[in-house]
Structures are given as structure tokens and as C-alpha cells.
Amino acid sequence: MxxxxxxxxxxxxxxxxxxxxxxxxxxxxxxxxxxxxxxxxxxxxxxxxxxxxxxxxxxxxxxxxxxxxxxxxxxxxxxxxxxxxxxxxxxxxxxxxxxxxxxxxxxxxxxxxxxxxxxxxxxxxxxxxxxxxxxxxxxxxxxxxxxxxxxxxxxxxxxxxxxxxxxxxxxxxxxxxxxxxxxxxxxxxxxxxxxxxxxxxxxxxxxxxxxxxxxxxxxxxxxxxxxxxxxxxxxxxxxxxxxxxxxxxxxxxxxxxxxxxxxxxMDGFNINKVRREMGRQLAREYPVEADMVIPVPDSGIAAARGFAAESGIPFEEGLMKNRYIGRTFIQPSQSIRDLGVRLKLNPIRDVLDGKRVVMVDDSIVRGTTSGKIVNMLRECGVKGVHFCISSPPVIRPCFYGIDISREDELIACRKPLRGIREFIGADGLHYLSLEGLLNVFGEERDNFCTGCFSGNYPVEIPKACEQDKFILE
Incomplete structure (x- = not known):
């Protein structure tokens, strides 16, 4: 991993x-x-x-x-x-x-x-x-x-x-x-x-x-x-x-x-359709003027298409993903560690130069990679970057089988929205609201665990378990 x-x-x-x-x-x-x-x-x-x-x-x-x-x-x-x-x-x-x-x-x-x-x-x-x-x-x-x-x-x-x-x-x-x-x-x-x-x-x-x-x-x-x-x-x-x-x-x-x-x-829902609707809901919550909508591949593609369809802003592929990077890419030293982003994602300068961009991704956990991607877009001559996330801020760990980090590593725990936007260097930042996310599921909206977004867990979390999640990783 x-x-x-x-x-x-x-x-x-x-x-x-x-x-x-x-x-x-x-x-x-x-x-x-x-x-x-x-x-x-x-x-x-x-x-x-x-x-x-x-x-x-x-x-x-x-x-x-x-x-x-x-x-x-x-x-x-x-x-x-x-x-x-x-x-x-x-x-x-x-x-x-x-x-x-x-x-x-x-x-x-x-x-x-x-x-x-x-x-x-x-x-x-x-x-x-x-x-x-x-x-x-x-x-x-x-x-x-x-x-x-x-x-x-x-x-x-x-x-x-x-x-x-x-x-x-x-x-x-x-x-x-x-x-x-x-x-x-x-x-x-x-x-x-x-x-x-x-x-x-x-x-x-x-x-x-x-x-x-x-x-x-x-x-x-x-x-x-x-x-x-x-x-x-x-x-x-x-x-x-x-x-x-x-x-x-x-x-x-x-x-x-x-x-x-x-x-x-999954449980009656087509994943691709759900993600497109999340993107549509994002566009309804965050109307913005821009020249194009681009996804962070591959996880942001479906939501970006939904955002583009709802907003009328053209969808473009502005970032290309290298699918041949191995799962355990070796990084010999800290001095070249930042190359990790560039080896996996490469911006298309001819598409991006001089444009105002809405970039769509599914989530931000630590924020480190998001900032590097925004910086790459700036280097390609992008005039403005609005970063749209098809989920709410992650504010709590998961105890049910997903490795969502300790609270002190979750950027949404440590910074307000403005602080996150400044940290990643975007001109605008919008997370999908929890209400908007749940509305995507219609009558089934109450049948989901949202603990990482709300802190409301369906199964009680023992204090020792919470402390272990916070201290150990």
C-alpha cells in the first residue's frame, strides 16, 4: 500500500x-x-x-x-x-x-x-x-x-x-x-x-x-x-x-x-449513478463560473461528470493518471518524495493553460496530496482553481474496517474551511454537505453509517478503542 x-x-x-x-x-x-x-x-x-x-x-x-x-x-x-x-x-x-x-x-x-x-x-x-x-x-x-x-x-x-x-x-x-x-x-x-x-x-x-x-x-x-x-x-x-x-x-x-x-x-444502488448524483448535488450547492470541470482520476471522474452535466460547464480530462506505477513505489529520500504526485498524475498543459478550473475529487483526508495537485495546475498556467469534494469533511476516524486516520492527521479536524483552502492553495473550496449527500439516497437516506463525517456511530465505540485509534497507527 x-x-x-x-x-x-x-x-x-x-x-x-x-x-x-x-x-x-x-x-x-x-x-x-x-x-x-x-x-x-x-x-x-x-x-x-x-x-x-x-x-x-x-x-x-x-x-x-x-x-x-x-x-x-x-x-x-x-x-x-x-x-x-x-x-x-x-x-x-x-x-x-x-x-x-x-x-x-x-x-x-x-x-x-x-x-x-x-x-x-x-x-x-x-x-x-x-x-x-x-x-x-x-x-x-x-x-x-x-x-x-x-x-x-x-x-x-x-x-x-x-x-x-x-x-x-x-x-x-x-x-x-x-x-x-x-x-x-x-x-x-x-x-x-x-x-x-x-x-x-x-x-x-x-x-x-x-x-x-x-x-x-x-x-x-x-x-x-x-x-x-x-x-x-x-x-x-x-x-x-x-x-x-x-x-x-x-x-x-x-x-x-x-x-x-x-x-x-450495492444494496440497491448503482455506484456510478450515485457518484454522478453527488456531483450534481455539488453543482447545485456551489454555483461557480469556470471554463471547465476536471476530475482527479480515477476517484473523481463520475462526480465530475455529474457536476459538469448539472452546471453546464464542459467536462475535460486535465490530469492523466499513470496506471503502471506499482503499489509500493520506492522513495529513496525525502528530497525527491514530492515526485510521487508527478509520477502518478500529470497535468495536460494545453488543456489547462489560461483556464478557470473546477477540480472534483471524492474526499480530502490529510490534504497533503491535494495541495500538490493544485500547485501543479498553477504551474500549467491555470487562472483559478475551485476544488469541489463529493463528500463532507472527514472529522472522525472509522472503527469499522476503513483506515481513516487518527484525528490529529485529519485536516478537517485541525483547520476550518478557510484554513483548508489556504493550505491546499485553492481559490475556492466546497465540500458536499451531509444533508446533500444523504439526499442522494432518497427514502434510504437514514440507512447509512456517517460516523466519519458526523461522529454518530451505529455501534458503540469503547473508550479504549478510541484511544488506540488516536494513538496507534
């Missing part, structure tokens, strides 16, 4: 994780999982793993790196089975240690068990202490392993009942894929904070973080997994168990702003 000072992602909240699972007798489930993870690579670039079951055993391959780095043709051919789960990871809890790569696979009284987790638990310290005192042993520092230990704790119950009891114990955000020798199980937290959808390809069922992964493997989206639902897929077909019902839905709103791929559909 990119670190502070690397751009443009260095000024973005970093991805969480992506999960993919398939029950497909007669199919090459390992290769399909590989393709599904490829489609979800934007959700985590730190590690990748696939576990395949053949009815008796579970076979696992995982390592640090991108999907294409961890797997090759030979390794995929070595997998034999009819159901599989896969995971791409960025560490929101736990260190970037190979031991934390997922899926996890364990031997238990039930037989072999695999787990892949997207999200973050908020009562990790409490549960780890209780499990330690009961004799549990942990191999990693990730909170995902706690879920496995809880399921094992309830080994006297059926697997579904053990999962149900574990869901009652854990707090926070989670979408889970659980693999046995013969079953694929999907679980979504009671608030639906983290995404999970269900698809079908012929007689095969697929569970994935985003629908774009279903498209990649030729599957049809059936529906999103409901908050609080357990889905069991085996030789008898698909069975749904609603464990928690009628609770408050709190889907992560940053999925729609930044994380999800634009071609995904």
Missing part, C-alpha cells in the same frame, strides 16, 4: 478487504476465485489467499502481495475441489505480517474450517482477553481470528447455532465467508455495515464483497445478503437464516463515495 506522502492514494482512506466465495461442483473453483479476487483487488493490495475444499479437506495458499503475485497457473492447477473462499487484504487491525494473511484455516472438532473476514470488530480487546483466559491460542494479531475462536468455543452446537452465538458476542462490522469440507457460509453483521452480495452462475452460488466480482466470473447478481443474515450453501442448495431482524441499517457510506468499484451495485 501507499504510505503518507505517496500520491494520489496517500491522501485517501485506505481500502479494507475483499472476499469471494463459490460453491460450484464441476467448476474450476480455484481459478474462478482467482478471477473474483482480481476484480476485488482495489479493496486490498497487501496480501491474497485462496482456500479450496474437496468434501473432506481444505487446501490453502496465501502470501503477501497482489493476487497476480501470490498465484500463478501452476499453483491454481494444484487446487482440486468444488467450493472455495478467497481474500484480499489491507490491514485495518493487526500488522502487515504474513501470519495475518487470510483466509485462515484450522483443524477443529468439526473438521477443517476456513474463514475470510471483511470488517473490524470494536470489542476485540475484551474478547481476546476472555478467550485467552479460557485457554485459546492465537497465531495472528488480527481480530478475524477471534471469530474462529468463538465458533470453536460453541463446538457443542450446530455450526449455524455456533455462528449465531458468536454474532451475539462480537460487536462492530463484518462480512464473513466460512468454509467447511462441504459447506460455504456467508454472514453479514446486523447493521450491514460491510457489503456482501449473492450471485449465481448456472448451478453454482457465489458470495462476494461487490457485484463487479460476479460480473467478472459470468455470474448474475441475485441480491445483497441481508444485515444479520446467515446463508448456508451445500449439496441441498441455499438456506437462509435471519439471526437479527428489524435492526437499524447502517451501510458504510464511504463504499459509495470511494471504495466500491464504479461498475458495482
Amino acid at each position: 501507499n504510505g503518507p506522502g505517496e500520491a494520489p492514494e496517500g491522501d485517501k482512506p485506505r481500502e479494507e478487504c475483499g472476499i469471494f466465495g463459490i460453491y460450484g461442483p464441476g467448476l474450476d473453483v480455484a481459478r474462478l476465485t482467482y478471477y473474483g479476487l482480481y476484480a476485488l483487488q482495489h479493496r486490498g493490495q497487501e496480501s491474497a489467499g485462496i482456500a479450496v475444499a474437496d468434501g473432506r479437506k481444505i487446501y490453502l495458499q496465501k502470501d503477501m502481495g497482489l493476487v497476480s503475485e501470490v498465484f500463478n497457473h501452476e499453483k491454481l492447477n494444484g487446487f482440486h475441489g468444488h467450493l472455495a473462499i478467497g481474500h484480499v487484504r489491507y490491514s485495518t487491525t493487526g500488522t502487515n505480517n504474513p501470519l495475518n494473511a487470510q483466509p485462515f484455516v484450522y483443524h477443529s472438532s468439526r473438521g477443517m474450517l476456513g474463514l475470510a473476514h471483511n470488517g473490524n470488530l470494536t470489542n476485540t480487546a475484551e474478547l481476546r482477553s476472555l478467550l485467552y483466559s479460557a485457554g485459546s491460542v492465537f497465531q495472528s494479531t488480527t481480530d478475524s481470528e477471534i471469530i474462529v475462536s468463538l465458533i470453536a468455543k460453541y463446538s457443542q452446537d450446530s455450526l449455524v447455532d455456533a455462528i449465531r452465538k458468536s454474532m451475539a458476542d462480537i460487536k462492530g462490522a463484518y462480512s464473513l465467508l466460512i468454509l467447511t469440507g462441504k459447506k460455504l457460509i456467508g454472514v453479514r453483521d446486523p447493521h450491514g455495515i460491510r457489503p456482501l452480495c449473492l450471485g449465481r452462475r448456472g448451478n453454482a452460488y457465489i458470495l462476494a464483497s461487490e457485484s463487479c466480482a460476479l460480473d467478472t466470473v459470468g455470474a448474475e447478481l441475485i441480491r445483497d445478503v441481508k444485515p444479520g443474515e446467515i446463508i448456508v450453501i451445500d449439496e441441498n442448495g441455499l438456506t437462509s437464516h435471519m439471526i437479527f431482524q428489524n435492526g437499524r441499517r447502517a451501510h458504510c457510506i464511504f463504499e459509495y463515495i470511494y471504495f466500491a468499484r464504479a461498475d458495482s451495485c
Whole structure:
């Protein structure tokens, strides 16, 4: 992953994780999982793993790196089975240690068990202490392993009942894929904070973080997994168990702003359409005279098109992105670190020279990269820069699986709007209002987590967790 000072992602909240699972007798489930993870690579670039079951055993391959780095043709051919789960990871809890790569696979009284987790638990310290005192042993520092230990704790119950009891114990955000020798199980937290959808390809069922992964493997989206639902897929077909019902839905709103791929559909909304409408709302809130609207690629493209359509200001590509920069661009010294922005983004002088520009991006977290981009535009002869952000100011950390920084690193916590504008060097700065953002979702406006914008969290955050987020990173 990119670190502070690397751009443009260095000024973005970093991805969480992506999960993919398939029950497909007669199919090459390992290769399909590989393709599904490829489609979800934007959700985590730190590690990748696939576990395949053949009815008796579970076979696992995982390592640090991108999907294409961890797997090759030979390794995929070595997998034999009819159901599989896969995971791409960025560490929101736990260190970037190979031991934390997922899926996890364990031997238990039930037989072999695999787990892949997207999200973050908020009562990790409490549960780890209780499990330690009961004799549990942990191999990693990730909170995902706690879920496995809880399921094992309830080994006297059926697997579904053990999962149900574990869901009652854990707090926070989670979408889970659980693999046995013969079953694929999907679980979504009671608030639906983290995404999970269900698809079908012929007689095969697929569970994935985003629908774009279903498209990649030729599957049809059936529906999103409901908050609080357990889905069991085996030789008898698909069975749904609603464990928690009628609770408050709190889907992560940053999925729609930044994380999800634009071609995904999530909980009834097309991501690209939502982002365009955010841009339209921006234009309604911030009427301005300018010669062109340009996006910060790629995350600002859809909102910029919406802004241009609503305002009547022409849309142009003023910044070109170099898509061949590796995920861990090496910076030998501080003296050339600023080249990070220029290696990834290059302004088109002939388009920009002498123009008044509206530049649209999805978010500002630290503000460092935003200022460098504005400075590049100035060097190309831009007469004026209005910076428009298709989300409200980020004022609080996320505790549910997105690496949004400590409060002392959030520029909107440290500076008023005028101070942010002066820091990044823009002539004008406008964030989409929280009210305007929620209005994009119509009647569903109350079904989202906006904790990073409002400080109102759907799941209680323990004081110790808040302090750890503030102090540790």
C-alpha cells in the first residue's frame, strides 16, 4: 500500500478487504476465485489467499502481495475441489505480517474450517482477553481470528447455532465467508455495515464483497445478503437464516463515495449513478463560473461528470493518471518524495493553460496530496482553481474496517474551511454537505453509517478503542 506522502492514494482512506466465495461442483473453483479476487483487488493490495475444499479437506495458499503475485497457473492447477473462499487484504487491525494473511484455516472438532473476514470488530480487546483466559491460542494479531475462536468455543452446537452465538458476542462490522469440507457460509453483521452480495452462475452460488466480482466470473447478481443474515450453501442448495431482524441499517457510506468499484451495485444502488448524483448535488450547492470541470482520476471522474452535466460547464480530462506505477513505489529520500504526485498524475498543459478550473475529487483526508495537485495546475498556467469534494469533511476516524486516520492527521479536524483552502492553495473550496449527500439516497437516506463525517456511530465505540485509534497507527 501507499504510505503518507505517496500520491494520489496517500491522501485517501485506505481500502479494507475483499472476499469471494463459490460453491460450484464441476467448476474450476480455484481459478474462478482467482478471477473474483482480481476484480476485488482495489479493496486490498497487501496480501491474497485462496482456500479450496474437496468434501473432506481444505487446501490453502496465501502470501503477501497482489493476487497476480501470490498465484500463478501452476499453483491454481494444484487446487482440486468444488467450493472455495478467497481474500484480499489491507490491514485495518493487526500488522502487515504474513501470519495475518487470510483466509485462515484450522483443524477443529468439526473438521477443517476456513474463514475470510471483511470488517473490524470494536470489542476485540475484551474478547481476546476472555478467550485467552479460557485457554485459546492465537497465531495472528488480527481480530478475524477471534471469530474462529468463538465458533470453536460453541463446538457443542450446530455450526449455524455456533455462528449465531458468536454474532451475539462480537460487536462492530463484518462480512464473513466460512468454509467447511462441504459447506460455504456467508454472514453479514446486523447493521450491514460491510457489503456482501449473492450471485449465481448456472448451478453454482457465489458470495462476494461487490457485484463487479460476479460480473467478472459470468455470474448474475441475485441480491445483497441481508444485515444479520446467515446463508448456508451445500449439496441441498441455499438456506437462509435471519439471526437479527428489524435492526437499524447502517451501510458504510464511504463504499459509495470511494471504495466500491464504479461498475458495482450495492444494496440497491448503482455506484456510478450515485457518484454522478453527488456531483450534481455539488453543482447545485456551489454555483461557480469556470471554463471547465476536471476530475482527479480515477476517484473523481463520475462526480465530475455529474457536476459538469448539472452546471453546464464542459467536462475535460486535465490530469492523466499513470496506471503502471506499482503499489509500493520506492522513495529513496525525502528530497525527491514530492515526485510521487508527478509520477502518478500529470497535468495536460494545453488543456489547462489560461483556464478557470473546477477540480472534483471524492474526499480530502490529510490534504497533503491535494495541495500538490493544485500547485501543479498553477504551474500549467491555470487562472483559478475551485476544488469541489463529493463528500463532507472527514472529522472522525472509522472503527469499522476503513483506515481513516487518527484525528490529529485529519485536516478537517485541525483547520476550518478557510484554513483548508489556504493550505491546499485553492481559490475556492466546497465540500458536499451531509444533508446533500444523504439526499442522494432518497427514502434510504437514514440507512447509512456517517460516523466519519458526523461522529454518530451505529455501534458503540469503547473508550479504549478510541484511544488506540488516536494513538496507534
